[in-house]
Amino acid sequence: MTTYTLKIIRIKQETPNVVTLSFKQPALKKIKYLAGQYLTLIFRINGRRYIRPYSFSSAPGIDELLEITVKRVPNGIVSNHIVDMVKVNDSIEVMEPMGDFIFQNNETLTDVYLWGVGSGITPLFSLIKYILWSNTFLKVHLMYGSKNYENTIFKNQIEHLLSIYSDRFILQHFHTEVYVGDKNPDVIEGRIDQVKALKMLSENPVIGKSSHYICGPLGLKESVKQALDHSGVVKSLIFSEDFELIKNPADFVDIQSQTVRLNFQNQEYNLEVVKGKSILEAALDTNIELPYSCQTGNCSTCKGKIVEGKTRMIGLVKERTDLQETETLLCCTYPLTENIIITI
Ligand SMILES: Cc1cc2nc3c(=O)[nH]c(=O)nc-3n(C[C@H](O)[C@H](O)[C@H](O)COP(=O)(O)OP(=O)(O)OC[C@H]3O[C@@H](n4cnc5c(N)ncnc54)[C@H](O)[C@@H]3O)c2cc1C
Ligand code: FES
Missing domain, CATH: 3.40.50.80 (Nucleotide-binding domain of ferredoxin-NADP reductase (FNR) module)
Known part of the structure; x- marks a missing residue:
């Protein structure tokens, strides 16, 4: 996962609950992106790592600065941190731009x-x-x-x-x-x-x-x-x-609380996954810093491999036909059986 550190050079209050952060492009390797893509920001707040994607409000070729625009979500950890705490000259770690919500040109369009x-x-x-x-x-x-x-x-x-x-x-x-x-x-x-x-x-x-x-x-x-x-x-x-994963309670009827064995960076963890939490959420709650970004099943940053047991993916915002049978997106993965082993 490639990350960059970007400096904030301007903050604009757009509405009472919305700010735009403007970042200077890195001097050496400019960040390339397409209109409609998003930038993923990485924060440490009270000792815990939080990762959140924010769509670019700037457009490549037109706006010199990289800009994202963030709205405060009630009780939201990162959005409130950005709106209330982030300052000009702060440096923020970001992942490279991702996303497929981009302009699809077509000659027949009017x-x-x-x-x-x-x-x-x-x-x-x-x-x-x-x-x-x-x-x-x-x-x-x-x-x-x-x-x-x-x-x-x-x-x-x-x-x-x-x-x-x-x-x-x-x-x-x-x-x-x-x-x-x-x-x-x-x-x-x-x-x-x-x-x-x-x-x-x-x-x-x-x-x-x-x-x-x-x-x-x-x-x-x-x-x-x-x-x-x-x-x-x-x-x-x-x-x-989609900015948010939508969960349908009916999909959770046969999901069980389970202990899942997780292999990550040559370490083995026994993870208590309570009913309703995804395997990614359970790992983050125990401070296992798995990679992730969108949390809506779209970006593949959290992709893992099921070695044993059965799981189900719930709430994917788009159908994924590119995954192999053993591959799963941990942000949307819930345990179905005992003895699940996952590697990432
Ligand atoms: C591809 C993508 C692009 C995004 N682009 C933008 C953007 O340009 N601007 C922007 O402001 N946000 C954007 N988001 C949403 C953003 O990433 C965060 O999810 C949002 O800021 C909430 O994070 P939080 O840490 O404040 O809330 P959390 O602490 O994660 O959540 C707190 C509560 O708020 C609910 N919640 C989470 N997200 C939302 C939401 N978006 N709306 C309403 N309720 C929510 C949760 O269910 C939870 O109950 C985008 C999300 C995705 C997946
Ligand atoms: S975090 Fe993007 S697919 Fe899971």
């Missing part, structure tokens, strides 16, 4: 839609800048859900882009909290739901020639995907990014 809510705007903002800059003909539509204007991340930067690309950048705000002074034709009141998404899509006569990038809570993803299905947009033109 329009690109980006659907985002809250901090989900982060990779979308990087993609918007990149698509507008690298193409001269594509129409870019941003469907953006926020609480209100005060909590709209990148409000001014988005307006700036609108003034530059007024002929092909189209913005629609959705606010769940509309004040009298905020009332304006650019704002639709309420969440982005299936009905509202269908209405927006029906306004475009060539919707079959559009691709779609979705980032936000599960409800947004499901509503937009259903609306796209009804509008005849094929699945291969729909892309989504």
